[in-house]
Amino acid sequence: DIQMTQSPSSLSVSVGDRVIIACQASQDINTSLNWYQQKPGEAPQLLIYDAFNLQIGVPSRFSGGGSGTDFTFTISSLQPEDVATYYCQQYDNLPLTFGGGTRVEI
Amino acid sequence: EVQLLESGGGLVQPGGSLRLSCAASGFTFRNYAMSWVRQAPGKGLEWVSGITGSGGKTYYADSEKGRFTISRDNSKNTLYLQMNSLRHEDTAVYYCAKDGYSSGWPRGFDFWGQGTLVAVFS
Numbered sequence: 142d143i144q145m146t147q148s149p150s151s152l153s154v155s156v157g158d159r160v161i162i163a164c165q166a167s168q169d170i171n172t173s174l175n176w177y178q179q180k181p182g183e184a185p186q187l188l189i190y191d192a193f194n195l196q197i198g199v200p201s202r203f204s205g206g207g208s209g210t211d212f213t214f215t216i217s218s219l220q221p222e223d224v225a226t227y228y229c230q231q232y233d234n235l236p237l238t239f240g241g242g243t244r245v246e247i
Numbered sequence: 248e249v250q251l252l253e254s255g256g257g258l259v260q261p262g263g264s265l266r267l268s269c270a271a272s273g274f275t276f277r278n279y280a281m282s283w284v285r286q287a288p289g290k291g292l293e294w295v296s297g298i299t300g301s302g303g304k305t306y307y308a309d310s311e312k313g314r315f316t317i318s319r320d321n322s323k324n325t326l327y328l329q330m331n332s333l334r335h336e337d338t339a340v341y342y343c344a345k346d347g348y349s350s351g352w353p354r355g356f357d358f359w360g361q362g363t364l365v366a367v368f369s
Contacts, residue, residue, distance in 0.1 A: 175355040175356075237353060
């Protein structure tokens with residue numbers, strides 16, 4: 142199975158800060174990577190697909206990048222409604238696997 | 248509007264069985280692969296199982312092989328997960344998720360249900 146390692150596991154930031162989350166795959170997955178946001182008590186929501194494509198309706202302050210084994214997820218200017226846990230997920234090989242999550246707090 | 252409504256969760260003793268259902272609407276159900284993803288209390292997301300749009304191929308995480316069976320009825324726009332030999336570690340919220348790519352093998356999820364809780368305890 143492909144292991145997905147996210148860092149950091151949590152971070153505390155201020156409104157307006159730039160947030161960067163890293164995700165590393167245990168083997169080359171090209172750009173077969175998605176990013177999700179999960180707010181407390183809610184189902185996850187797809188934000189980024191294929192490593193860098195913004196899902197329809199998602200604010201442009203969210204972005205993704207990377208390929209191969211190293212990926213990043215960026216919030217350019219954190220808003221209060223962005224408090225959530227963020228997960229990366231690979232689909233290069235089955236089983237699909239998720240990173241452990243990054244909790245973003247204010 | 249895409250809607251996914253799970254049902255069938257509940258309390259069950261170890262070794263017991265449950266059948267989860269997910270009623271889908273707002274899209275052409277047969278055109279998309281579907282999956283079940285679970286989340287244990289306070290933990291991260293774990294893919295459990297997926298099925299192609301036609302239902303002809305199924306996929307499982309290693310820990311569920313032989314105990315869980317995913318299926319779908321495209322005439323009823325409904326996804327199922329039959330869970331047998333349940334263990335304490337199966338306790339989780341189970342989400343039904345629509346694949347955002349195609350009817351082929353599962354890749355990623357553009358819509359999720361609100362989840363149904365399965366609690367396994369003696």
